[in-house]
Amino acid sequence: MYTIKDMPRNERPRERLMLLGPKSLSTYELIAILLRIGYRNQSAIDLAKTIINETNDLSELRDKTVKELVKIKGIGNTKAITLLAAIELGERVLKPTPEKSQICSPNDVYQLLKYDMMNLQQEVLVALFLDVKSNLIAKKKIFIGSLNQSLIHPREVFKFAVKYSAYSIILVHNHPSGDPEPSIQDIEVTKRFTEAGNMLQISLLDHVIIAGEKYLSIKEYNEETC
Secondary structure: OHHHHHHHHHHHHHHHHHHHHHOOOHHHHHHHHOOOOOOOOOOOOHHHHHHHHHHOOOOHHOOOHHHHHHHOOOOOOOHHHHHHHHHHHHHHHOOOOOOOOOOOHHHHHHEEEEEOOOOOOOOOEEEEEEEOOOOEEEEEEEOOOOOOOOOOOOOHHHHHHHHHOOOOEEEEOOOOOOOOOHHHHHHHHHHHHHHHHHHOOEEEEEEEEEEEEEEHHHHHHHHHOO
């Protein structure tokens, strides 16, 4: 069996990372470093390539569970846990720190949530709860599935707004299609939440749609189409 130890030192992933930095490595080489060892007749690099081949898109790894990963031959609990921990750590490094986030624009919303929502395969509705200075108090996943005003009641959001003593809220959901254009349901849900917020004196500042690397503010969209 040809192992990493059989490779010239300057071609081994760990040594290349030390000399040239992580950006010089391929995706499978980075995964191989996390795996550390292979399995039977497979080197860590071979096993890393198998993992990549088992997914249609690398972003699918972020949604895998330990049980799903261990179904890949050569991946046990330890390797699966290491991979998921590395993915989660990478996402946390890239995210702004919620306690220090001030939301002043739709772009701020996008920057806060893009890594959470841009690659999701189904629609998810998230509510952001803000204080009087538009600082983020909390974010809460409210609903999973296509937005439908008959299924989403404002009380599910505003009960948390009261709990967190929020001054205002922002709704955020994703379009897996990649098209941020709001649907009729999106507009109706926004209108319903605006009316409920006005009654409770907790403003709905905006409803932002994230679609891949694009985003749209329904508030700005309504102003442009009026």
